[in-house]
């Protein structure tokens with residue numbers, strides 16, 4: 552059974568997840584930010600998943616506000632609120648890693664992101680800030696800023712991303728067949744998240760030449 556906090560997060564086909572959010576204006580009330588921070592800090596799914604970040608539309612508010620909840624270099628989790636975040640510089644270098652999203656529970660995708668970004672934003676006290684981020688935090692910010700434009704690479708169908716998921720069923724011959732049939736295909740079956748299954752899936756993905764090198768049948 553899902554917790555009360557878990558139920559505050561909008562999921563799947565909720566139309567607010569597809570909306571382009573509006574910028575916070577000087578006169579706007581920001582009461583919802585408290586709830587956003589609370590959900591980001593306290594979220595823990597039945598499966599033990601916690602929130603690395605959360606965007607306002609994920610709690611039903613179509614405003615440009617995100618919260619990140621990432622471990623810093625000293626190992627402590629720091630919560631950061633960004634109002635009207637804007638990514639104004641991006642590395643040419645990109646990295647691929649698995650991402651999940653609280654709005655699409657149980658789904659994981661391998662998503663390519665910029666290795667570092669430079670971001671400007673306003674704090675809750677509306678002080679302008681700008682900073683360079685790299686690694687996991689840069690990935691989280693890119694994911695959350697996508698949400699503000701009604702986009703989620705985990706939930707949306709994107710030809711560049713590959714599903715690697717499954718909560719229940721093992722990787723099957725049908726999955727392998729689906730993968731070998733088309734390049735850039737998504738694994739439709741929900742594949743196991745165990746390390747063994749992930750390895751099997753990635754091996755199958757590589758064998759199928761995902762990324763344009765696969766054969767068309």
Ligand SMILES: [Zn+2]
Pocket residue numbers: 651652653654694698703
């Ligand atoms: Zn998300």
